[in-house]
Amino acid sequence: MNDPMQPQQISIELGEKEAEGIYxxxxxxxxxxxxxxxxxxxxxxxxxxxxxFARIVMTPQHTKMLDAALRDNIEKYEKKFGEIKLVGxxxxxxxxxxxPPGGGEKIN
Numbered sequence: 001m002n003d004p005m006q007p008q009q010i011s012i013e014l015g016e017k018e019a020e021g022i023y024x025x026x027x028x029x030x031x032x033x034x035x036x037x038x039x040x041x042x043x044x045x046x047x048x049x050x051x052x053f054a055r056i057v058m059t060p061q062h063t064k065m066l067d068a069a070l071r072d073n074i075e076k077y078e079k080k081f082g083e084i085k086l087v088g089x090x091x092x093x094x095x096x097x098x099x100p101p102g103g104g105e106k107i108n
Contacts, residue, residue: 036063
């Protein structure tokens, strides 16, 4: 019988296409009571339209776990390489690219 408290080993497969990654400089986050939707796009200078390259749909619990993991990794990164500087008017919500907290409105 397996011990439910023992960590489970998971084998993760990474395909060639996925290993290339997708560059994104803009994320649009929307949510409902049941899920969070994160659309990863990229905005190019002089191009008035942005295309969604990846959409991730997560439960609120998994989104909060992702937030904690990102915060932990940013802290580790900054301890090793120094503070990550944000360029733009963060206070006014005009940071280019990813929206600061509170900016989760959907843009059409």
